[in-house]
Amino acid sequence: RFRIGERTLWTWKLRLLDVGEAERNQPPWLEFRPQELPQQVDGILCRRLPIGRLPLGLSRQGKWLCYVRGIEKLYFVDIAGSFDAYLRRFSAKRRHNLRRSVRWFAERSHDRPMTIASEPGQMEEFQRLACEISRQTYQDRLLAAGMPRGPEFLAKMQEAARRGMARGYLLWCEGKAAAFAWCTGHGERLNYGVIGYLPEFSRMSPGTTLLYLILESLFQERTFRQFDFGVGEAWYKEAFSTGSEEFIQAMLLPPSLANAVRIRAFQALEALNYHAGRWLDRLGLKRAVKHLLRRAAGAAPGREREPRQEG
Incomplete structure (x- = not known):
């Protein structure tokens, strides 16, 4: 691009x-x-x-x-050992915040905050819901990197599902899909493909919450040996990974x-x-310009935050 x-x-x-x-x-x-x-x-x-x-x-x-x-x-998570053992790599405060985020969504979704689409017959509905979320993200509006639409991509999703290599994850809140992740498998590796969340839920950490639930599910499922974040730097990749190459x-x-x-x-x-980014960074304007561009695209700026403690 x-x-x-x-x-x-x-x-x-x-x-x-x-x-x-x-x-x-x-x-x-x-x-x-x-x-x-x-x-x-x-x-x-x-x-x-x-x-x-x-x-x-x-x-x-x-x-x-x-x-x-x-x-x-490329950052990745080795799906080895137990999920509890994996979580011990985080600080006690971080584990508390992650579980609090999960609990916040669970309380608003009848204790079933995440659903998984893996069968060919589930792909059409997952694509529809994921595209509804994706249209409201800056990745879709600015980067043209949202969830692919149309029957051609749906056919690829269904074919991957027939081979057992498709996982469509949705995070729910009060009957509404708040975040999605489309993942495809290659052998024993599951690739974290297209992701997005509704800007209205950004303060409740929907992306991080869904990632936590995905990893918990993979440690239980044991179909894949590695969860692949794909190339590129991002704070959540380094934070959740167990290794890189x-x-x-x-x-x-x-x-x-x-x-x-x-x-x-x-x-x-x-x-x-690259040079414009460095110049704006030296002037202390890079973050403000990035937020302005995302607002102009109609998406919530900045990275998601963890939910505040209730009560």
Whole structure:
């Protein structure tokens, strides 16, 4: 996505062939020729390569244009041992606040604050409710990164459910879905995909509460061995993770002028955002500008807060 700050200007929709895990460290995917790509495929995506396997930035690799955005960091939770043992990594105060948040929602949902959609027949209703929430989030309005809509994505959800690799989590409050998380499995790993919550509940920590309940469910379910937060930094990823790993991800495209220009333009925007962010930070204005942009998009600014102690 081409962005200025948090506002998406344009999305470059590429159809990429995702190489399998067994091929990540092998050279054949660099020896392919662009002409050998299947029809309707624009390039190759190489995930989780060792750092140093390919140079950072834009380079020519064989017959391909290769773009590596940077070193990625991925946080995860190992689903091992008991949930109580996992919680002991938090301070006593943090555990108290997390349980208080869960109790707040449980008291307003007949002690059933979370529901899980995992069957093909449950996907349509989950998608509908998740999209209703997503439309009100800044991720959807500013970043175009909300819950995907439409029958095409629904079909993918249903197919994942048929393979046992779909989990749609909803947090409830007084009969209303307050937050959602769409997760998909890959082998023994469950990926934390698309998330969102209603701005009106932000003071009650709906996202954090739902994450707590998801992890509690996974420790009980034992279907997956790892909960994968995906690449990128976020306070909740570091706070809830049990480990992390660093790697690079490479995109291989045919060496056309159009592809090179688009990648260079993307790099220029990335640099502009980085330097503008540092300048605003030095002036003490970065947080205020971010809040202003989110308000303009009609979403609640800032990160969610923990609920206040009642009584």
